[in-house]
């Protein structure tokens with residue numbers, strides 16, 4: 001994504017603070033959801049209206065995802081708004097958010113579906129006397145005995161949803177392989193029932209902290225969005241949004257200091273989430289300026305490793321001692 005295209009608002013109704021544009025059915029390209037926005041500018045303003053301030057590439061990729069019906073792989077460091085983007089899209093498109101939280105050892109039974117063994121057993125017992133196995137088998141492998149997990153829920157939903165597959169990098173490659181059918185064909189094959197096709201087209205977001213390289217097969221099926229720490233003015237706007245009562249001067253100083261901390265070689269640089277927490281903490285404490293003392297007292301809100309604290313206290317604390325040093 002180049003920085004050459006600046007998404008422009010397309011309609012007065014889409015200005016910040018206005019309600020999200022209503023979903024309206026209209027003919028579109030194959031795979032394009034009926035409620036897809038009309039332009040990059042519309043989705044940019046729509047996301048802002050529901051409390052998410054997207055960067056240019058975020059608005060563009062979100063637009064393409066809704067138009068092309070392709071999943072988006074969102075990668076980036078912790079706390080830069082990957083999960084929140086999916087939630088904001090669901091709010092903007094007025095769709096239910098179906099979330100699959102990934103973890104090590106996640107298997108199909110927790111991600112796709114499971115047979116309800118207890119119910120099957122009860123049915124077998126109820127039908128036991130005089131009923132042949134074939135008849136019982138036909139009976140107990142019907143939809144009634146399926147326990148739907150997030151992926152099947154998203155596929156079977158009558159109304160289009162936003163499907164968030166969060167932290168996909170925590171699973172293993174076998175799980176990724178299993179996902180391919182869902183991501184490219186929007187269907188799930190259940191051996192006893194056959195393929196279940198999607199009734200509506202979900203907008204799918206996968207997030208990753210990049211803790212392991214994902215397979216090429218998965219990447220090929222997705223659009224790609226790299227979310228990084230935002231530029232100063234962008235982060236300032238996000239801080240204002242989450243802590244509107246913090247003064248402009250303190251908020252600006254805060255994002256400058258966070259930027260300085262990020263420039264150090266730390267185990268865990270502060271993210272947007274930490275900037276927001278710090279802003280709220282400073283507001284609560286009634287701080288009017290971030291000097292060396294305030295910084296030392298409150299830096300544990302943004303620096304969360306013992307080793308990092310020493311580096312930050314020494315390097316940033318010193319700089320704050322003489323405000324002229326702050327670029």
Ligand SMILES: Nc1ncnc2c1ncn2[C@@H]1O[C@H](COP(=O)(O)OP(=O)(O)OP(=O)(O)O)[C@@H](O)[C@H]1O
Nearest residue numbers: 051052053054077078079080081082083084272273
């Ligand atoms: N562009 C943005 N506009 C508004 N709020 C944002 C934006 N980006 C991040 N935030 C806020 O930052 C916080 C962290 O975001 P989120 O939880 O989505 O991060 P993440 O990238 O999913 O982190 P992790 O990798 O740890 O899961 C949330 O409170 C979110 O509201």
Ligand SMILES: [Mg+2]
Nearest residue numbers: 082083084207
């Ligand atoms: Mg997240």
